[in-house]
Amino acid sequence: MRSAAELLFFALGLFEYTSASSSSSPSFSNAVTWIQYGQSAVVKLDTPGYPLWLMDKANAPILHEQAGDSYWPQDKPSAVLLNLTMSLDNKTLLLNHNPILPLSDPNVPPLIEAYQVPADMTTTQIRGLVSNGLLNRQWEGLTLGWRYLALDYDRLVWADPETGPYQNHVPILRFRIMGIGAHSRNDVLDVEKQQVVHVTLQDWKHGSSDAKDRSYGITKIELVDVEESYAYVPAMEPEQEECSLRSWRCADKGLYQEGPPWYRFIWRERFDWYGRVGSLRHAVVRKVDVMRKFVADAGPAMVFAFVILFGAAILVMSMVGTIGSLCNRREKTIRELAEDDRFLGEEADEERYLDDEEEKEVVPSPLPPRSGQDKEEAVLIDLGC
Ligand SMILES: *[C@@H]1O[C@H](CO)[C@@H](O)[C@H](O)[C@H]1NC(C)=O
Numbered sequence: 001m002r003s004a005a006e007l008l009f010f011a012l013g014l015f016e017y018t019s020a021s022s023s024s025s026p027s028f029s030n031a032v033t034w035i036q037y038g039q040s041a042v043v044k045l046d047t048p049g050y051p052l053w054l055m056d057k058a059n060a061p062i063l064h065e066q067a068g069d070s071y072w073p074q075d076k077p078s079a080v081l082l083n084l085t086m087s088l089d090n091k092t093l094l095l096n097h098n099p100i101l102p103l104s105d106p107n108v109p110p111l112i113e114a115y116q117v118p119a120d121m122t123t124t125q126i127r128g129l130v131s132n133g134l135l136n137r138q139w140e141g142l143t144l145g146w147r148y149l150a151l152d153y154d155r156l157v158w159a160d161p162e163t164g165p166y167q168n169h170v171p172i173l174r175f176r177i178m179g180i181g182a183h184s185r186n187d188v189l190d191v192e193k194q195q196v197v198h199v200t201l202q203d204w205k206h207g208s209s210d211a212k213d214r215s216y217g218i219t220k221i222e223l224v225d226v227e228e229s230y231a232y233v234p235a236m237e238p239e240q241e242e243c244s245l246r247s248w249r250c251a252d253k254g255l256y257q258e259g260p261p262w263y264r265f266i267w268r269e270r271f272d273w274y275g276r277v278g279s280l281r282h283a284v285v286r287k288v289d290v291m292r293k294f295v296a297d298a299g300p301a302m303v304f305a306f307v308i309l310f311g312a313a314i315l316v317m318s319m320v321g322t323i324g325s326l327c328n329r330r331e332k333t334i335r336e337l338a339e340d341d342r343f344l345g346e347e348a349d350e351e352r353y354l355d356d357e358e359e360k361e362v363v364p365s366p367l368p369p370r371s372g373q374d375k376e377e378a379v380l381i382d383l384g385c
């Protein structure tokens with residue numbers, strides 16, 4: 001985290017730049033700034049029809065999330081900066097730090113955010129921002145002269161690895177901004193006026209797109225008009241059906257063959273952490289997640305409760321066992337007492353011994369030794385058996 005003084009200086013610098021920049025002549029050759037050729041580039045994508053936000057430097061709070069009222073719209077052309085970089089293993093293209101080709105989970109398209117800049121910013125100025133760490137998350141969460149915007153986007157991939165595998169893979173990402181969110185405000189952009197970023201990748205291993213050693217580089221980045229961008233598919237979103245629990249994913253229709261990727265038009269309000277809001281899959285995944293969290297949170301307590309329950313169960317079982325054997329003993333005692341009465345006065349030790357033997361066969365458990373204690377237990381505990 002930077003010091004407050006440094007931050008203020010940075011914010012002031014940005015503010016002054018914003019005021020001064022309108023006088024410089026527009027140049028459109030600055031759309032793509034390569035940071036490292038084939039690996040990383042910054043794209044300035046214009047957002048015609050969307051205002052340029054000016055920060056109220058005197059009153060802006062430090063934290064961006066509280067700064068909703070600190071920006072004023074200006075009627076000047078604006079753009080956003082996109083950081084297109086290959087992941088360290090060269091297998092995934094990242095767009096502003098999120099995997100975009102392929103997606104990390106086709107069910108949950110990423111939320112993409114971007115800093116806004118004036119449309120006429122030059123390559124030198126963009127490099128200045130890069131060296132300030134603006135596109136490397138160094139100022140994340142802080143209020144800056146560049147407003148941080150959330151994007152609704154159209155993501156369409158030619159030869160998407162999800163639909164593969166492909167040999168000698170050359171996928172092309174077509175990325176278009178459909179709408180912009182700035183704090184509580186949401187705007188839908190005019191489709192025809194927007195440009196589409198085309199990013200071409202190439203697998204330098206020329207093998208299969210699911211090979212373990214695949215290694216991609218960025219071979220081309222272009223900005224193309226909407227009409228020229230979507231030759232085989234509609235440029236616009238078809239009428240959106242309502243998403244209900246009758247559909248597992250509420251996937252976008254008619255875009256790809258059956259299978260992932262499921263979505264092309266990513267409106268923020270339609271997606272959350274669990275995927276497409278309103279779909280059956282969303283409901284199921286959320287339930288499972290809630291359960292998982294509950295178990296994770298309650299883990300130690302649950303184990304403790306289980307130990308207590310288990311202990312109680314053992315106790316009850318052993319008590320039942322004890323009572324059962326006490327019942328047997330009492331029955332035995334009563335019978336024996338009765339026999340004693342029957343043979344009272346008779347010297348029939350032999351017979352009695354034989355009787356005892358017979359009884360042993362009837363009652364499977366060996367007879368406990370007859371003692372005074374037995375009688376006492378039988379008397380003291382009314383077992384009701
Ligand atoms: C990724 O590609 C770059 C450029 O071709 C190369 O320098 C780097 O070593 C590659 N990284 C891996 C992990 O293959």
Ligand SMILES: *[C@@H]1O[C@H](CO)[C@@H](O)[C@H](O)[C@H]1NC(C)=O
Nearest residue numbers: 035083085094097130135136
């Ligand atoms: C672009 O994003 C990558 C991945 O998050 C990051 O490593 C890189 O530094 C960023 N590029 C710039 C120019 O800030």
